[in-house]
Structure formats: C-alpha cells, structure tokens
Amino acid sequence: MKFNRRLVFICGGSDCKKAGSKRIRKELKEAATEGGLKGHCKFFQTKCMDMCKSAPVVIVDGYFCKKADMKSVAEQIKKA
Numbered sequence: 001m002k003f004n005r006r007l008v009f010i011c012g013g014s015d016c017k018k019a020g021s022k023r024i025r026k027e028l029k030e031a032a033t034e035g036g037l038k039g040h041c042k043f044f045q046t047k048c049m050d051m052c053k054s055a056p057v058v059i060v061d062g063y064f065c066k067k068a069d070m071k072s073v074a075e076q077i078k079k080a
C-alpha cells in the first residue's frame, strides 16, 4: 500500500517569516482544506533550519524548496 500523504515542513524562523513563510503556510492550509491539495499533505512548522539566505524555506518530502512560493510548493506536492 502506498502512502500518499506529503509531509510539508515550513520554516517559522524570523528570516523566513519576514520573507513570507506565514503567508505561504496560510495559503497552503487553505488549499489543503478546500482546494486542490485536499487530503494530500500534512503541515509542520519548524524552527530556523539554518538556510536563512534561501528564505522562505519549505521542505516537501525531503525536497528543499528554496525561496519558496505557493506555486513551487504546490507543484512539488503534486509531483512527489
């Protein structure tokens, strides 16, 4: 049996917050409850991951989305 749920780690450190990780998290949660990502992912907020120069940082099943935006993260969730 294949496990279809993606684990998405969103950095909640100060640099990523300034770069928009809060907004990405909010949009992803909305997409997961009523949009196309419904039932496909589980979100976790992390502390700083020491990659602040690439903020905002989002990890989708082990793939690092550097300078992430909603579009790149959604693509990675669907691809993985």
Ligand code: FES
Binding pocket: 011, 012, 013, 014, 015, 016, 017, 047, 048, 049, 050, 051, 052, 055, 056, 057
């Ligand atoms: S604040 Fe996100 S990697 Fe440092």
